[in-house]
Amino acid sequence: MKVSYYPGCSLHSTALEYDESTQEVCQILDIDLNELNDWNCCGASSAHSTDEILAIELPLRNLVTAEEAGMDLVVPCAACFQRLKVAEKHIIEEKEPAIETSYQGKVPVKHLLDFFSEEENLKVIKEKVKKPLSGLKAVCYYGCLIVRPPEITDAIDHENPQAMDELLTLLGAETYPWSYKTDCCGGGLLLSRTDIIIQLSGKLLQMAEESGANCIVTACPVCQVNLDTRQAEISKNLGKEVHFPVFYFTELLGLALGSEEVGQWLERHIADPSDLLKSKNLL
Amino acid sequence: MQSESVIVPDHTWLAEVGKSSGENASDCYQCLKCSSGCPVTFAMDYLPHQIIHMIRMGLKDEVLKSSSIWLCTSCETCTTRCPNNIDIAKIMDAMRMTSIKSGLKVGEKRVPIFHNTFLSSIKSKGKVYELGMIGKYTLKSGDAVSKLKSGSLFDEAKLGWQMFKKGKLKLFPKKIKGRKEIKRLFKKTGEEA
Numbered sequence: 223m224k225v226s227y228y229p230g231c232s233l234h235s236t237a238l239e240y241d242e243s244t245q246e247v248c249q250i251l252d253i254d255l256n257e258l259n260d261w262n263c264c265g266a267s268s269a270h271s272t273d274e275i276l277a278i279e280l281p282l283r284n285l286v287t288a289e290e291a292g293m294d295l296v297v298p299c300a301a302c303f304q305r306l307k308v309a310e311k312h313i314i315e316e317k318e319p320a321i322e323t324s325y326q327g328k329v330p331v332k333h334l335l336d337f338f339s340e341e342e343n344l345k346v347i348k349e350k351v352k353k354p355l356s357g358l359k360a361v362c363y364y365g366c367l368i369v370r371p372p373e374i375t376d377a378i379d380h381e382n383p384q385a386m387d388e389l390l391t392l393l394g395a396e397t398y399p400w401s402y403k404t405d406c407c408g409g410g411l412l413l414s415r416t417d418i419i420i421q422l423s424g425k426l427l428q429m430a431e432e433s434g435a436n437c438i439v440t441a442c443p444v445c446q447v448n449l450d451t452r453q454a455e456i457s458k459n460l461g462k463e464v465h466f467p468v469f470y471f472t473e474l475l476g477l478a479l480g481s482e483e484v485g486q487w488l489e490r491h492i493a494d495p496s497d498l499l500k501s502k503n504l505l
Numbered sequence: 506m507q508s509e510s511v512i513v514p515d516h517t518w519l520a521e522v523g524k525s526s527g528e529n530a531s532d533c534y535q536c537l538k539c540s541s542g543c544p545v546t547f548a549m550d551y552l553p554h555q556i557i558h559m560i561r562m563g564l565k566d567e568v569l570k571s572s573s574i575w576l577c578t579s580c581e582t583c584t585t586r587c588p589n590n591i592d593i594a595k596i597m598d599a600m601r602m603t604s605i606k607s608g609l610k611v612g613e614k615r616v617p618i619f620h621n622t623f624l625s626s627i628k629s630k631g632k633v634y635e636l637g638m639i640g641k642y643t644l645k646s647g648d649a650v651s652k653l654k655s656g657s658l659f660d661e662a663k664l665g666w667q668m669f670k671k672g673k674l675k676l677f678p679k680k681i682k683g684r685k686e687i688k689r690l691f692k693k694t695g696e697e698a
């Protein structure tokens with residue numbers, strides 16, 4: 223299967239292991255990822271906070287390229303995914319202000335999690351699982367922008383999404399129920415109001431721990447970074463040691479599919495998850 | 506607000522906000538659902554439902570100078586849950602844009618400085634160059650000084666160094682080929698970041 227791939231800026235920097243694990247998993251599954259030619263940044267919240275036309279034009283340039291390539295567009299970053307969907311719907315539904323473009327909305331835009339959750343991909347994944355993830359007790363953290371607003375994302379159950387829970391269950395992990403699946407981690411306030419990130423992400427980490435899980439699994443580079451890299455400050459703030467592994471779902475997919483590269487991805491984490499995996503004989 | 510202060514509602518601004526955001530704040534019946542689900546109310550000076558009501562009352566300066574419009578993370582929870590289909594997150598976007606244009610004192614200056622730094626990276630390179638952006642933001646926002654005083658600059662630098670060693674912050678920027686096209690988009694929108 224051939225698809226277009228829009229990694230987005232984070233996957234080439236702070237979320238390098240999300241990109242690496244995605245590429246590896248696709249190789250194992252015989253999915254041919256074609257990085258979008260000369261793609262540009264989607265503009266993220268800085269564009270839509272500043273100029274409504276720029277907020278459409280930046281992602282739209284990528285959509286035009288994807289349409290020319292003629293393959294489904296797969297997007298691992300939740301924020302990029304939502305901005306691309308906003309631009310897609312803006313043009314297809316002829317929203318104001320009108321924007322001139324050749325784009326016709328012919329290629330579907332899919333978040334990576336939804337793409338892997340398609341029936342035919344799940345079937346291949348199931349066949350290829352080499353190392354079931356027994357002993358992993360995960361809470362699935364979807365965050366905001368894969369699901370909201372549902373008119374834009376086309377999410378099926380935006381208050382209680384299931385795709386990641388189902389995928390991880392298929393891989394042999396146990397998923398725990400919790401009420402924070404789609405709560406906000408603080409998103410793009412990382413540099414400007416780190417204190418807010420510490421509050422929101424701290425709450426998520428605490429609630430994950432309280433649920434009885436031993437790890438959080440994410441599908442967004444912003445969420446993972448906020449949860450993984452700020453644990454030292456969160457510990458200071460809470461007055462107790464917080465050390466909680468935060469995975470990308472693709473890393474666990476790679477692990478279950480028997481990839482040799484898992485160690486290299488996990489080395490990039492700030493909160494080292496290798497002890498947990500070793501204790502479950504998974505590493 | 507003191508009980509003796511009287512607000513004379515002025516609806517002219519409501520119509521302007523309707524135009525700039527495409528949303529009708531007068532559909533709101535103050536059910537508070539937006540504020541109940543909002544993750545950042547603890548840090549805001551006015552809650553989302555209050556912002557909506559203030560727009561209806563014509564309290565323009567108060568809204569445009571509020572911290573709330575900048576602390577909103579665009580999580581879209583309010584928009585998704587509003588029983589009257591008001592896209593509150595979109596109104597927040599419109600308020601941010603109006604606030605910058607108004608020249609009024611911004612309620613939370615670091616956030617627009619962040620956006621400005623982020624966009625100028627896209628404008629010149631077509632992509633975000635994290636290390637450059639972090640440096641520029643830290644200087645422009647004055648965070649270098651305040652964080653130096655509080656001692657957190659050292660923690661930040663330590664985290665930055667860790668991420669650099671792990672290959673997550675690149676020393677040199679990547680640039681796209683279509684930079685001229687991107688510059689044209691910025692010109693078209695009048696956004697001189």
Ligand code: SF4
Nearest residue numbers: 533535536537539587
């Ligand atoms: S959820 Fe909608 S109707 Fe309810 S207070 Fe907020 S804006 Fe008004």
Ligand code: SF4
Nearest residue numbers: 543577578580581583
């Ligand atoms: S979009 Fe903004 S105002 Fe609405 S719930 Fe999220 S943070 Fe609060």
